[in-house]
Amino acid sequence: MTGLRKRRVSRPPLVLVALAVLGLAVFVVPLLGLLARTPWRDLPALLTGEIVADALRLSMVSSLAATALSAVVGVPLAWVLARVEFPGRSIVRGLVLLPLVIPPVVGGAALLFALGRRGLIGEPLNQATGLVLPFSTWGVVLAVTFVAMPFLVITVEGALRNLDSRYEGAAATLGAKRWTVLRRVTFPMIAPSLVAGLVLTWARALGEFGATITFAGNLPGRTQTLPLAVFVALESDRDTAVALSLLMVAISLAVLVALRGRWWRSL
């Protein structure tokens, strides 16, 4: 009996395995193409240029700032969506998920119409404070946050909804104040999802292109992140473009693999 079961487990249906391999190929084949084109000998020289350093710094700063901003406003948003009943909640949830679905270029254009110098909010903001968001590093952070924050909100909201509220109830019964319950019970229990959401948000922010170039423009040292540098280099200097692409793949893969075992089990 056990022998039979063991054999079943060790021999999965061939069709499934074949399809799975095909599925994996979708991800792996482009990577192989990139590796095949990589100018390995020139790689160190290509990756130490000023433009690469600028783009790497900007990508790190903007993706981390977007992750922090998402944590500050996205986690409360997830909490409200999970715990507060209000009319139109499903519409709000749809609005939050919208950036996952619409093309980032559309998001960038919408940001420009809203927060540009002549935009709905941007114009009064500019007149009151002199602040101009497009074509600035702040513009990059905003565009990247727009595209990446939904990953944090849906992950944390899902975790909060799945949380057994009896733990929080018990803590409250024992006299804990609401903030204490949040800090000592709720957050520790959703910590794995929270971290997973933050990592996903950061990874998406690092790869953001469309909203950034549409809203924040493209200038080395100020708004040209790694994806933008790859895009520009692809049309002028393919070796640099490939080297930059490889750098992005390496950074993303390293972080995702390193965190996978520890934090992703909840996903």
Place this chain on the structure above:
Amino acid sequence: MIAVSEPARARAVVGFAAVLVVTGCAGSGNQSTVLVSAAASLTDAFVEIEAAFEEANPGVDVVLNLGGSSALREQILGGAPADVFASANPSNMAQVREAGEVDGEPRVFIRNRLQIAVPAGNPAGVTGPADLAREELLIGLCAEAVPCGEFGRQALANAGVSAAVDTREPDVRALLTKIGAGELDAGIVYVTDVASSVGEVDGVDIADADNVVAEYPIAVLTGAPNRDGATDFVEFVLSDEGRAILVKHGFESP
């Protein structure tokens, strides 16, 4: 590589998708399709040429794949089976030709000049290239890989101006849109782009001595799935009728 959608990559994908649709439909009827990869600055003129050509050739469907010439070049070199390539400068065409992708000799069909575009009413009071050095203005140029970026760089060098650039846009239409929206104070585009956006942007001339004349070559591609249609289209662009449409849009005859 990167799991994001990007405007020109997206255009590349649209190009490929168009090709797939084209090849998918070719056998299903007597409709033949000509896929034309044309520089972004040709947008308005080629839309009109497309309509005129289709009217003169019933049963032929022209599909325009518009983008920065360098992005189009990369698509063609990457194997996207377009029929015709119309570039905004000779160098992108030359690279496609060196790769053996051009059938015959590319022919210069039109010329264009540069102009400074400013939002309608010229709120920043731009009077010439020297104003592009003003730090307090938001200045946009085309990325140097696209022809308008390369020509703009030459014109600024001719005028001895070091521009205070705030963004390098991936193609001339993207730049024009941001100027028209008032998000940029000035940028260098083609005369024809300004002519296409009357009411949204105004043009400020660049002195002839500093200006750069852009030559646009057109050619049938070696891998053209529809060589006859491609040849007809190129002949139409070079004909009096085609040239009249281009001149109407502000281009100069070669």
